[in-house]
Amino acid sequence: MSLTKIIAIAGKPGLYEILGQTKGGFITSSLINGKKSPVKNTQNVSVLSDIGIYTHETEIPLGQVLLSIHEKFNGNESLSHKAPNHELTALFGEILPEYDEERVYVSNIKKVIQWYNILIKNEFDFKTIKEDLEKLEEAQNEA
CATH class of the missing domain: 2.30.30 (SH3 type barrels.)
Incomplete structure (x- = not known):
């Protein structure tokens, strides 16, 4: 998967x-x-794989953000998407410091955190994200 x-x-x-x-x-x-x-x-x-998170400069693929969360929590669940908004935005600021606070809403952050936790519960192989990102980078370099 x-x-x-x-x-x-x-x-x-x-x-x-x-x-x-x-x-x-x-x-x-x-x-x-x-x-x-x-x-x-x-x-x-x-x-x-088609979703991007806005930063001040560009868009970062969702997969890259999920990998950052995975690394921060050592492959375990992160905090709940129902945590207080200030905790969620602080966590997202650690994971993706350059995210655009004006275009990435708390509701977006909640979705990303919830999706990450769902993937963890389903024993998703995060190595596939790295492989997909490498393929995307190769395709962009060829273009």
Whole structure:
């Protein structure tokens, strides 16, 4: 499993793994409860590998931010996404000091922390993020 196969679906809690395609969408499995469900092409979904976090200079791939959290907590769960806002923003400031406070809202930080904890609970292999980021860097260097 890599971030290219994990999605967030607008209006639905948690994260979902893409299992396969159908004629009008795809089949997913919830990373929270394991239930399988169809997702239509008309639903608003975000692939985690395509998400970026705003900094003052550029956008940092979500995978890179998740790796930073993983390193900070030595592969364990981070604090809860329900922690007080000042604790969440302080944590995010440690993980990504250059994040743009005007464009990255507390709700975004809560999602990132929640997603990280879901991935940890599902024993996600964070080495796949490093591999994906290296491939992305190689493709950008060739262009």
